[in-house]
Amino acid sequence: MTTCRLCGSTSLASVVDLGATPPCERFLTAQQLDEPEPTYPLHLRVCTECWLAQIPPLISPEDTFTEYAYFSSFSSSWVEHAKTFTGQAVQRLGLGRDSFVVEVASNDGYLLKHVVEQGIRCLGIEPSVNVGKAAREAGVPTVTAFLSPETGTWVRERHGPADLVVANNVYAHIPDVIGFTKGLRALVADDGWVSIEVQHLLTLIEKVQYDTIYHEHFQYYTVESARRALASGGLSLVDVELLPTHGGSIRLWARPAEVAGEPSARVVDVLAREKAAGLHELSGYAEFAAAVNRVRLDLLRFLVDAAAHGKTVVGYGAPGKGNTLLNHCGIRPDLLAYTVDRNPYKHGRFTPGTRIPILPPERIAADRPDYVLVLPWNLRAELTDQLSYIGEWGARLVFPIPRLEIIEVAP
Known part of the structure; x- marks a missing residue:
C-alpha cells in the first residue's frame, strides 16, 4: 500500500508488521482442513499527513x-x-x-x-x-x-x-x-x-x-x-x-x-x-512493535511451560481478535487443545490458520482443564463471572493483553 485512503498522501510509516494471516472470520469446516488456505499481509501503517492508521485493502467487505x-x-x-x-x-x-x-x-x-x-x-x-x-x-x-x-x-x-x-x-x-x-x-x-x-x-x-x-x-x-x-x-x-x-x-x-x-x-x-x-x-x-513482541513472547513462554509440566490449557471464545493473536504467536492445538464459543455457528469448525477446534462451552466443565485462555479479553468482567465455576477444581483464567495475567477465580 503506497497511498492513504483518506487524504491520498504517499507518506505512510510502518507501525507494526504482523506477517501474513488468513481472514479472521473464515472458520474452517472439517472438510476444509486438507485444502489450501490463503493468507494476506497484515501490516499496519500510519499516514503522516492525516494520521489515519490503516492496512492494505486486500480483502473486500x-x-x-x-x-x-x-x-x-x-x-x-x-x-x-x-x-x-x-x-x-x-x-x-x-x-x-x-x-x-x-x-x-x-x-x-x-x-x-x-x-x-x-x-x-x-x-x-x-x-x-x-x-x-x-x-x-x-x-x-x-x-x-x-x-x-x-x-x-x-x-x-x-x-x-x-x-x-x-x-x-x-x-x-x-x-x-x-x-x-x-x-x-x-x-x-x-x-x-x-x-x-x-x-x-x-x-x-x-x-x-x-x-x-x-x-x-x-x-x-x-x-x-x-x-x-x-x-x-x-x-x-x-x-x-x-x-x-x-x-x-x-x-x-x-x-x-x-x-x-x-x-x-x-x-x-x-x-x-x-x-x-x-x-x-x-x-x-515508535515503541509499539517492541511492545507487541513482548506480549507474544510472554504468552508463548507460559504455554510452553504449561505443556512441559503436563498442564492442560484451553481457550474461551473464538473472536476475530483471537485469530490475530493465535496466528501471530504460532499457537496450535499442541499448546491450546481447543477453544469454546457460545455461537453454535462456530461449533465443529476450526480457527483459521491455527486449526484449533471450536467446541460448545459445556466442554470446559466436562474436561476440567488447568487453565482457560480468554481470547475476548475485552469482555473480562462478563467472562470472569461466567467462568467462575472453574474455580471448583482450581483452574485459573489467563488474560494475554495488555500483559499476561493469570488469576484465580472463586466459584
Missing part, C-alpha cells in the same frame, strides 16, 4: 460480510450496552414516535430491537444475509445492503431522512471511508445526528491491543483522524465520549456541517490527550 460468523446478541454485556445507549439517545435527542432511526451494520438487531420496543420507526442496513435474516425474524425491519452514497439516497427516498443514524463498530470495517461517510450524510436529516462507535487508537497503542488489528479492520482512528474522515463526507464532529467497550472506544457524535456548530470541550480535551501521547506525530508509534 463482500468477501467477509456476505455470510458472517459474528452475531452481536451472543454477548449479553454488548446487548446491555446497546440498550443503555438507546435510552440515552432517545432522551438526548428527544426522539419519539414521529422519529426515524437507521442503524448501519445492524447485525442481528441487537440494538434496534430496543428502538422497536419504544415504538420508534427504524430500519437496519445489514450486508450479511444470515444475520440480517435473524434480525427480521426478531421483528427488526432490515434491508440487506452495503452502505454507499447510492444506498443512503435509496433509503432516504423510500423511508425519509433519519433523525439519528447509528454506526457502531463498522467505521473501521470499510475500505472506502469517504464513500461510506457520504452514505451516512445521505441517510441523515439536514438537522439530524450521526453516532459512531469505533475503537480508539489511543488505547490500542497504550494497552498493546494489537490483536484487534485484522483484515476486517481497514483503519484505526484517533479523534483527529476521525474528525478528518467525517469532514470528507460533509459531517462535522461535535462531541465525543470515551467508552470502555472493546478495550477502549470512542463514541463520535456528528452532524451535517451546515448545522454542527463548534465542537464540545470533550472533543478539545481528547484531542489534547492524543497529542500529548504523540499520536499526531511519529514518536507516539
Whole structure:
C-alpha cells in the first residue's frame, strides 16, 4: 500500500508488521482442513499527513460480510450496552414516535430491537444475509445492503431522512471511508445526528491491543483522524465520549456541517490527550512493535511451560481478535487443545490458520482443564463471572493483553 485512503498522501510509516494471516472470520469446516488456505499481509501503517492508521485493502467487505460468523446478541454485556445507549439517545435527542432511526451494520438487531420496543420507526442496513435474516425474524425491519452514497439516497427516498443514524463498530470495517461517510450524510436529516462507535487508537497503542488489528479492520482512528474522515463526507464532529467497550472506544457524535456548530470541550480535551501521547506525530508509534513482541513472547513462554509440566490449557471464545493473536504467536492445538464459543455457528469448525477446534462451552466443565485462555479479553468482567465455576477444581483464567495475567477465580 503506497497511498492513504483518506487524504491520498504517499507518506505512510510502518507501525507494526504482523506477517501474513488468513481472514479472521473464515472458520474452517472439517472438510476444509486438507485444502489450501490463503493468507494476506497484515501490516499496519500510519499516514503522516492525516494520521489515519490503516492496512492494505486486500480483502473486500463482500468477501467477509456476505455470510458472517459474528452475531452481536451472543454477548449479553454488548446487548446491555446497546440498550443503555438507546435510552440515552432517545432522551438526548428527544426522539419519539414521529422519529426515524437507521442503524448501519445492524447485525442481528441487537440494538434496534430496543428502538422497536419504544415504538420508534427504524430500519437496519445489514450486508450479511444470515444475520440480517435473524434480525427480521426478531421483528427488526432490515434491508440487506452495503452502505454507499447510492444506498443512503435509496433509503432516504423510500423511508425519509433519519433523525439519528447509528454506526457502531463498522467505521473501521470499510475500505472506502469517504464513500461510506457520504452514505451516512445521505441517510441523515439536514438537522439530524450521526453516532459512531469505533475503537480508539489511543488505547490500542497504550494497552498493546494489537490483536484487534485484522483484515476486517481497514483503519484505526484517533479523534483527529476521525474528525478528518467525517469532514470528507460533509459531517462535522461535535462531541465525543470515551467508552470502555472493546478495550477502549470512542463514541463520535456528528452532524451535517451546515448545522454542527463548534465542537464540545470533550472533543478539545481528547484531542489534547492524543497529542500529548504523540499520536499526531511519529514518536507516539515508535515503541509499539517492541511492545507487541513482548506480549507474544510472554504468552508463548507460559504455554510452553504449561505443556512441559503436563498442564492442560484451553481457550474461551473464538473472536476475530483471537485469530490475530493465535496466528501471530504460532499457537496450535499442541499448546491450546481447543477453544469454546457460545455461537453454535462456530461449533465443529476450526480457527483459521491455527486449526484449533471450536467446541460448545459445556466442554470446559466436562474436561476440567488447568487453565482457560480468554481470547475476548475485552469482555473480562462478563467472562470472569461466567467462568467462575472453574474455580471448583482450581483452574485459573489467563488474560494475554495488555500483559499476561493469570488469576484465580472463586466459584
